[in-house]
Amino acid sequence: MTTKLITRHLGVVSYQDGLSAQKEAYSLVQKEPTQGILTICEHWPVVTLGRHSSTSSLLVSIEELQRQKIDCHRSDRGGDATVHFPGQLVVYITISLKSLRLGVKSFVRKVEDSVITVLGRYQIVGTTLGKYPGIWLARGDNRYAKICALGFTVKKSITSHGLALNITEDTSLFSLIKPCGIDHDSLRNVTSMMTEIRSNPELNKGLTASQMKANATRDLILSLEQHL
Secondary structure: OOOEEEEEEEEEEOHHHHHHHHHHHHHHHHHOOOEEEEEEEEEOOEEEEOOOOOHHHEOOOHHHHHHOOOEEEEOOOOOOEEEEOOOEEEEEEEOEHHHHOOOHHHHHHHHHHHHHHHHHOOOOOOEEEOOEEEEEEEEEOOEEEEEEEEEEEEEOOEEEEEEEEEOOOOOHHHHHEOHHHOOOHHHOEEOOHHHHHHOOOOOOOOOOHHHHHHHHHHHHHHHHHHHO
């Protein structure tokens, strides 16, 4: 990799604060394209819609979201509907594809491989599903559960947005949407690293959610550095 990755940890922030951090990172990469920035955070509960998605991907009304004090934002990223919440690891990747000498598809594939590598360290087998973005776990009978969402936008060869990896077991916020706008029942399930680890006696070694989050953050940074 010819680009140096700088890591910024924001903690738990609003989605709007995450957007502001990305704008700042974009400006910095514009000035110094040989440097990439990983902005790592969690968000307070929020539903986001991709630039081409519609409100039909919501399973509740905007008014119901407001009643539950859950924000809803239209984003300029690719992909459809997703949710963010504390316990989900969000990594925004701001980097120059020109400096990496990569096209968009090759870049996304390398990010996917980075996540799959991290999951593999915990004996969780992730895969991709072609036209359905993200990282999935096979459930048999041609059914899959999503563990990580991906969505990017690229302007002047610089990427924004990134990935959201589910860590903690509570993924109930996904019940408010059709994840990624998908209608197929076989692709509507969602899972997390803690759910997978605790369901496997060979993997359940007493890891807490906070320990898993710290480990996954460290491993994902290292994996992105190795793959990009």
